[in-house]
Amino acid sequence: xxxxxxIVKPDAYAAGHTxxxxxxxxxxxxxxxxxxxxxxxxxxxxxxxxxxxxxxxFSSLVTFMxxxxxxxLVLEGEDAIKRWRDLMGPTDATKAPKETLRGTxxxxxxxxxxxxxxxPDTAAYEIGYFFSGLELADL
Numbered sequence: 001x002x003x004x005x006x007i008v009k010p011d012a013y014a015a016g017h018t019x020x021x022x023x024x025x026x027x028x029x030x031x032x033x034x035x036x037x038x039x040x041x042x043x044x045x046x047x048x049x050x051x052x053x054x055x056x057x058f059s060s061l062v063t064f065m066x067x068x069x070x071x072x073l074v075l076e077g078e079d080a081i082k083r084w085r086d087l088m089g090p091t092d093a094t095k096a097p098k099e100t101l102r103g104t105x106x107x108x109x110x111x112x113x114x115x116x117x118x119x120p121d122t123a124a125y126e127i128g129y130f131f132s133g134l135e136l137a138d139l
Contacts, residue, residue, distance in 0.1 A: 002080040005126035007115035010068035017105045018071050034074040034135050040066045072130040084116045
C-alpha cells in the first residue's frame, strides 16, 4: 500500500465541489485515511510551496492558496500516487480530459481544483506538513 497527499483547492471548495471530488476518490478505490478543512495563511502557503519560491508564479500561487479554505487529504491504495495523478489529470485544466477532476472542476493552470504529490518523497513531506502521526493512525 502506498499513501499520497491531495488538496481540494480554494476554487473547488468555494464552488461546492469538495463532496463530488471526495466521491470520485472513493469510487476510484483509493481509501481516505485522513481529511481536514483549513484556511492557509500566506506564510503557511509559502512554506508548503517553498520549492517553487524562485518561479514567477510563486506569488500568485501563494495568494490563491490562501484566499479561502482547502481540504487536505491523505489517500491510500496500490500505486496511490499514480492513480491520484491520473484521476486529477494534467495541471493545466484547459488541457485536461473532461473525465478527470481538473477537466471537470478546474478552470486554468492555477485554478485547477486539486493538488497531488508527484513522488513518494514529496508525498511523505506533504503529508507531514499537514498531518501529525496521531491523525494518520490506522483505523
